[in-house]
Amino acid sequence: MWGRFRRARKAAGLCGIGVHASGLSYVSVARHPRGSARVEAAEFRSFDGVEPERVLARLVLDHDLKHRPCTTLLQEGAYRLLQTEAPEVKSEELRAALRWRIKDLIDFHVNDATLDVFDVPVRMPGRPALVYVVVGRNEAIRARVDLMHNAGAALDIIDIPELAQRNLAQLLAQDREGVALLTLTEDGGLITITRNGELYLSRTIPDTASALADARGFERLLLELQRSLDYFESSFRQSPVTHVVVAPASTQTGPLVAFLQANLVQRVTPWEPGRHGDMEGAAEVPDACLLTLGAALRHEKVVL
Numbered sequence: 001m002w003g004r005f006r007r008a009r010k011a012a013g014l015c016g017i018g019v020h021a022s023g024l025s026y027v028s029v030a031r032h033p034r035g036s037a038r039v040e041a042a043e044f045r046s047f048d049g050v051e052p053e054r055v056l057a058r059l060v061l062d063h064d065l066k067h068r069p070c071t072t073l074l075q076e077g078a079y080r081l082l083q084t085e086a087p088e089v090k091s092e093e094l095r096a097a098l099r100w101r102i103k104d105l106i107d108f109h110v111n112d113a114t115l116d117v118f119d120v121p122v123r124m125p126g127r128p129a130l131v132y133v134v135v136g137r138n139e140a141i142r143a144r145v146d147l148m149h150n151a152g153a154a155l156d157i158i159d160i161p162e163l164a165q166r167n168l169a170q171l172l173a174q175d176r177e178g179v180a181l182l183t184l185t186e187d188g189g190l191i192t193i194t195r196n197g198e199l200y201l202s203r204t205i206p207d208t209a210s211a212l213a214d215a216r217g218f219e220r221l222l223l224e225l226q227r228s229l230d231y232f233e234s235s236f237r238q239s240p241v242t243h244v245v246v247a248p249a250s251t252q253t254g255p256l257v258a259f260l261q262a263n264l265v266q267r268v269t270p271w272e273p274g275r276h277g278d279m280e281g282a283a284e285v286p287d288a289c290l291l292t293l294g295a296a297l298r299h300e301k302v303v304l
Helices: 052-065 089-104 139-152 161-169 215-235 254-263 287-296
Strands: 014-020 021-030 035-047 071-074 079-085 113-119 130-137 153-159 179-185 190-196 196-206 244-249 268-271
Touching: 014 052, 014 139, 014 244, 014 287, 021 052, 021 244, 021 287, 035 052, 035 287, 052 139, 071 139, 071 287, 089 130, 113 139, 130 139, 130 215, 161 179, 161 190, 161 196, 161 287, 179 215, 179 287, 190 215, 196 215, 215 254, 244 254, 254 268
Parallel strands: 014 071, 071 153, 179 244, 244 268
Antiparallel strands: 014 021, 021 035, 079 130, 113 130, 179 190, 190 196
């Protein structure tokens, strides 16, 4: 996403920092020359009444993050992810054209927004190409930049959870055929459908706690998954997704996995850390750091 804050990279890898209501998540990923990756460190630090700035400054000091490229994820409400038709304009005019197109689709003034764009991975015959537009609130972006810079972190990229989750899905063997990944964290729930490392669609679930509380919550998650799977098949004219993965695998999500297995035709399995091909050390990543791991796995070039 946004990479205008970055400094020159000195290492083959990336450090992810997640800011949550209760604390900070941290994951450091090293990249091998042949493309495989290894988790160097992963931890969650609770605020416990301490100001986030002080906790982050201590984290930066402990892991020497003044000299290591870092990424951070915006939270729900700080941005919008929209799908729209790609304007038929020159590449250098694309963002300006999209800014005009999406101005009535957001609940804040478009002049207060920063945009980025990436392609929807399939083009339907006889229909215009589609793109995803990430619309970030300037105020939220500035606040995160200030938080990171004031703590001394070498901020490289500001990203979004949907793309971090896509990176996680790429670790799964099921991604080659297409997989629906459902993650449930203290920040909320997120459903993504990916195939071959490409993000097709996403759907957010605001209140994770109620979704896991009782049968009604399970039913709501089931409905969201069914809607997402049906939309993927009908709107993109793709072969059906046959795999659903629920993360993290825990005593809380265990009953949900059993419920979905009984009510979906897709094969439903829990997230299995440590069984992800070329990824070393995933089993040591705390559940609270899962999306931060996805952020640290980013390896695309950033277009400034």
